[in-house]
Amino acid sequence: MVASKHLFKQKYILGWICIVIAILPLAIHNINFHHVMILLVMYAALGQAWNIITGFTGQTSFGHAAFFGIGAYTSSVLFWRYMLSPWVGMLLGAVIATTVAFLVSYPCFKLKGHYFAIATLAIGEIIQQLFVSWEYVEGATGISLPVMGEGFLQLQFHRSKLPYFYIVYFLFILVLVTAYLVEHSKMGYYLKAIRESHEVSEAIGINPTEYKVYAMLISAFLTSIFGSFYASYILYIDPFMVFSLPLSMRIVLLTVLGGLGTLYGPIIGAAVLIPLSEYTRIFFGGTGKGIDLIIFGFLVVAVACYQPKGIVGLFQKLFFEPSTAGGGKNG
Amino acid sequence: MLTQIIATGILMGFVYSLVAVGLTLTWGVLDIINFAHGEFLMISMYSAFWIYTLYNVDPLLSLPLTTIMAFGIGYGTYKVIIRKVVDAPGLTALLATFGFSLLLRNLAQFLWSPNYRFINQSFVADKKLTLGPIIIGLPQVFAAIGSILMTLAIFYFIERTKTGRAIQATALDKHTALLMGIPTEKIYALTFGISGACVGVAGALMSTFFPIHPQSGALYSLLAFVIVALGGFGNIKGALYSGILIGITEAVGGFLLGTQFKYAIVFLMYLVVIQIRPKGLFGW
Numbered sequence: 001m002v003a004s005k006h007l008f009k010q011k012y013i014l015g016w017i018c019i020v021i022a023i024l025p026l027a028i029h030n031i032n033f034h035h036v037m038i039l040l041v042m043y044a045a046l047g048q049a050w051n052i053i054t055g056f057t058g059q060t061s062f063g064h065a066a067f068f069g070i071g072a073y074t075s076s077v078l079f080w081r082y083m084l085s086p087w088v089g090m091l092l093g094a095v096i097a098t099t100v101a102f103l104v105s106y107p108c109f110k111l112k113g114h115y116f117a118i119a120t121l122a123i124g125e126i127i128q129q130l131f132v133s134w135e136y137v138e139g140a141t142g143i144s145l146p147v148m149g150e151g152f153l154q155l156q157f158h159r160s161k162l163p164y165f166y167i168v169y170f171l172f173i174l175v176l177v178t179a180y181l182v183e184h185s186k187m188g189y190y191l192k193a194i195r196e197s198h199e200v201s202e203a204i205g206i207n208p209t210e211y212k213v214y215a216m217l218i219s220a221f222l223t224s225i226f227g228s229f230y231a232s233y234i235l236y237i238d239p240f241m242v243f244s245l246p247l248s249m250r251i252v253l254l255t256v257l258g259g260l261g262t263l264y265g266p267i268i269g270a271a272v273l274i275p276l277s278e279y280t281r282i283f284f285g286g287t288g289k290g291i292d293l294i295i296f297g298f299l300v301v302a303v304a305c306y307q308p309k310g311i312v313g314l315f316q317k318l319f320f321e322p323s324t325a326g327g328g329k330n331g
Numbered sequence: 332m333l334t335q336i337i338a339t340g341i342l343m344g345f346v347y348s349l350v351a352v353g354l355t356l357t358w359g360v361l362d363i364i365n366f367a368h369g370e371f372l373m374i375s376m377y378s379a380f381w382i383y384t385l386y387n388v389d390p391l392l393s394l395p396l397t398t399i400m401a402f403g404i405g406y407g408t409y410k411v412i413i414r415k416v417v418d419a420p421g422l423t424a425l426l427a428t429f430g431f432s433l434l435l436r437n438l439a440q441f442l443w444s445p446n447y448r449f450i451n452q453s454f455v456a457d458k459k460l461t462l463g464p465i466i467i468g469l470p471q472v473f474a475a476i477g478s479i480l481m482t483l484a485i486f487y488f489i490e491r492t493k494t495g496r497a498i499q500a501t502a503l504d505k506h507t508a509l510l511m512g513i514p515t516e517k518i519y520a521l522t523f524g525i526s527g528a529c530v531g532v533a534g535a536l537m538s539t540f541f542p543i544h545p546q547s548g549a550l551y552s553l554l555a556f557v558i559v560a561l562g563g564f565g566n567i568k569g570a571l572y573s574g575i576l577i578g579i580t581e582a583v584g585g586f587l588l589g590t591q592f593k594y595a596i597v598f599l600m601y602l603v604v605i606q607i608r609p610k611g612l613f614g615w
Contacts, residue, residue, distance in 0.1 A: 060422065107602070111609050114364070118560040119605060122598035125553070129595035245553070249429060256422045290437030290545075297437065300430025304423050305415040 014180075017267060018173065025165050032282060034161040038168055038233065040274040042226050045172040047255040047266025048179045049222035054252075055261035056188060057215045058195030059109070060117040062248050063124030067097040067220040069243035071227025073131065076143045076237055079154075086155040090228035097224030098217050100127075105216040109209050112198070121245070128243035142238025145231065155232040164233050171229060175222050179263060182218065191215055195261075257303055259312025268311050273300075336582045338465045342475040344578020346533055349478040350551050351558035351570040352485055353529030359565015360502040360522045361417055366428040367408070369552025370435035371527050375401045375534025376543045377443060383450050383538075390453055390538045391473060398531035405527020409520045417519065432552075439545040447542040455539055470540035474533075481532045485525065486567050498522055502565055554594075557601045563614025573612055576600075 025037050046068070054060050074096055075089025108119045132140045148154045157163040182188050193201040194208045201208050231237045241247075250273075258269025276299065280292035307314050354368045378397050379390040390397075412431060416424040450456070458469035489495040500508040501518045509515050541547065558577050562569025580600050585593030604612065 054422075107606055111605060114358075114564060115560055115605060115609060115611070117364075118556055119602060121553075122557060122601050126595045126598045126602075129592060133589075133591045252422065253426060253429060256426045260422060290440040293433050293437040294441060297430045297432070297434030301412060301427050301434065304419075304427035304430060305412060 014176070014263060014267075017264070018176070021267075022169060025162060031161060032278075034165060036275050036278045038161060038165050039278060040270050041165070041168050041172045042230065043251065043254055043274050044267045044270035045168075045175040046223060046226055046251045047258070047269055048172075048175045048263070049219050049226075050251045051255055051261065051263075051266055052179060052182055052191075052222075053212075053215045053219040055255065055265065056183065056191040056195065057212055059212055059216075060114075060252075061120040061216075061219075062117050062245070062252065063120035063122075064219070064223050064251050065243050065245065065247040066124045066127045067101065067223040068227035068230070068247060069127065069131065069237075069239070070097040070100060071224030072231040072237045072242040073137055073143075073227075074224075075228035076145055076231045077137055079232075080143055080145055085153050086228055086232045087153070090225055093228050094221045094224040097220045097227075101216050101220030102213065105213050106209075109212045109216075121248075124243065124245065124248055128239050131239040131243060140239065142236060142241070145235045145237075147235065155229075156235075168226075168229055168233075171225055175225075176263070178218065178222065182215075183263065187211060187214065253300065257300065257311060262312050264315075265312050268315075272311060333583070333586075335465050335467075336586045337579055338467060339471070340579040340582030341575055342467065342471045342578070343582065344575035345475040345478040345482070346537060346574075347551070347554055347558055347578055348571045348574025349482050349529055349533045351555040351562070351574050352482055352567055353526040353533075354552070354555045355559045355562065355565055355567060355570045356485075356489075356498075356522055356529070357526045358559055360498060361413070361519055363413060363417065363424045364428065364556075365526070366425065366552070367432040367435060368526070368530065368555060369548030369550070370432045370439075371401060371404055371548070372530040372534045372537075372551055373439060373543075373545060373548030374404060374435065375531045376538045376541070376547060377439065377448075379535045379538040380448050380450055380543050383453070390450055390535050391455065391477075394477070394532065394535040397535040398528050401531025401534065402524045402528040406520050406524035408527070409523035413519070413523060414516075436545050436549070443545070445545055447544045449542055450538055453539040468540065473539070474536035477532060477536045481529065482567075482571055485529065486571075488525075489567060494518075494521070550594075554597065557598060561601050561604060561611055563611030566611065566613045569611055569613030576612075 021037070021041065025034050046064070050061065050064050071090065071093035074093030075086045078084040078089040078092065079086050104123050108116055108123075111119055131137060137143060147158075148156050150157050150159065152163075155167070182191070190201070190206050190211045193204070193206060194211060198208050227242060230242070254269035254273040255266045256269070257273060258267065258271075259265030277292065277296050280295050284291035284295070303311070350368070350372060353371075354365060357363055357365050357368075375397050378400055379393060382388050382393040382396065383390055408431070412427050413424070416427045453470070455469040455473050460467050460469055460472055487495075489498060497508070497513045498518055498521070500511065500513055501515050501522075505515050508518075554577060558573045559570055561577070562571070562573035577597055577600075581593045581597050584596030584600075588596065608614065
């Protein structure tokens with residue numbers, strides 16, 4: 001009874017949040033605001049995808065930029081060299097990212113806790129170094145995507161950012177629904193069992209490695225899609241941008257800030273963090289002195305110190321009974 | 332030629348070890364990944380630089396001062412930030428240290444500009460040591476010797492002294508240690524201070540032959556993560572040996588496959604070793 005009521009509540013609130021996000025760019029006509037909203041939705045989705053492997057399953061990944069970068073590079077190279085639609089590249093990139101995830105995750109899931117986290121970090125760095133010295137994809141110079149006429153097929157719009165927003169919004173809803181379905185399926189419960197105790201989950205007949213790999217594959221697939229989108233949006237990529245550790249950490253940061261292992265977490269985290277970092281950058285970034293990141297760093301520390309359960313924890317304390325807590329354990 | 336490269340790698344490895352020893356202490360005792368560790372190193376390098384520039388004191392002479400200051404930074408960081416997140420669930424502590432590293436790195440950029448700075452006039456600068464076929468720079472030799480001494484001192488402190496044993500006990504089980512009368516709160520603060528002192532020494536030694544800039548700590552903290560994991564978390568001996576191993580791998584790998592791949596090789600080696608020893612070389 002109580003559980004189903006909670007389920008209803010969560011669905012309900014998530015629905016309202018999504019509707020508000022969809023309407024906001026229509027209500028406020030400002031190019032900076034549209035840009036911030038696009039990034040917000042993209043990072044919320046990236047956090048959601050990362051949440052599947054780390055929040056639900058408890059396997060901390062510091063290397064998700066690798067999947068993002070693979071998506072970005074696959075669609076960009078195909079578009080730039082062979083004039084293939086970014087949509088095809090997006091799908092192909094996701095397949096490649098999933099394959100890479102499969103190849104690296106099997107050996108990595110032998111490792112536990114921090115050893116796994118450092119392994120994902122190492123893999124991310126190796127992939128970055130390979131792209132930096134890979135001639136075919138222009139190495140460290142990066143790829144500038146050719147500017148074409150506007151169109152859905154080539155995923156380029158020049159007069160307005162709104163089409164980009166609704167495309168990324170659609171992809172975001174796709175990720176959200178996937179994350180919701182994963183969380184409420186049998187697999188979701190298996191994943192949470194694995195998070196709470198590897199040994200116990202094994203004892204009750206779950207194959208932890210198998211399910212961890214499934215979670216990783218889903219997570220990598222979804223992450224890669226946004227890499228392709230990002231490349232088409234920015235029209236320029238280089239390895240230091242799309243494969244960078246700061247990008248991986250940004251995904252980690254916003255999800256933990258919002259609330260790890262919850263569906264709201266990444267959305268709330270992105271809604272706080274992305275406008276904060278983008279607007280401090282817009283206002284103070286021009287000085288080139290890093291004031292924006294000083295403020296940003298300070299606020300992150302402050303939230304961590306005074307609201308250790310993330311912003312979701314704060315909301316739960318204010319609006320819900322304490323039993324709805326969803327923040328997971330980790331490490 | 333190869334002996335020359337291996338020798339350089341070993342010398343660099345000792346410095347890496349010292350940075351990693353600092354990291355492994357906080358990691359092992361508090362179970363906290365300190366992402367700001369590299370920034371502590373960067374600040375130590377800057378303080379050596381400023382003491383040198385303003386008061387014309389050689390970095391090797393001002394080393395004790397830099398170390399005490401770095402100890403203070405570590406101690407203060409614990410008191411102000413880490414204390415609040417040490418028992419928080421999930422990855423909150425990581426959030427705090429990562430935010431703090433961003434803060435420090437950009438504060439350094441704000442205060443001292445992103446320019447590369449060098450200490451040219453240290454009394455070890457531009458001097459070479461020739462041992463048969465091997466020619467090595469005196470700054471590297473001093474850095475290696477200083478790092479070895481500091482690592483040994485830390486090792487002795489942790490293994491032999493009463494306070495060191497209290498740190499070990501706290502690392503094993505905080506609550507039991509508290510019941511045995513160990514002031515764990517003080518031990519935590521002390522551990523962070525010592526961790527800072529490690530990079531204080533490393534920073535002062537490295538400032539004689541490395542460019543100093545706001546990003547200069549980032550790479551070493553990344554390497555230190557890998558070294559710590561390779562050696563086994565909280566294991567000082569492990570950090571020492573794997574630091575040397577990483578130093579050699581970096582030098583030889585860079586020589587054989589090109590310098591652009593040297594870090595890729597280091598990370599790859601971690602992935603290979605960890606397959607055979609899933610808890611690090613010296614973990615159990």
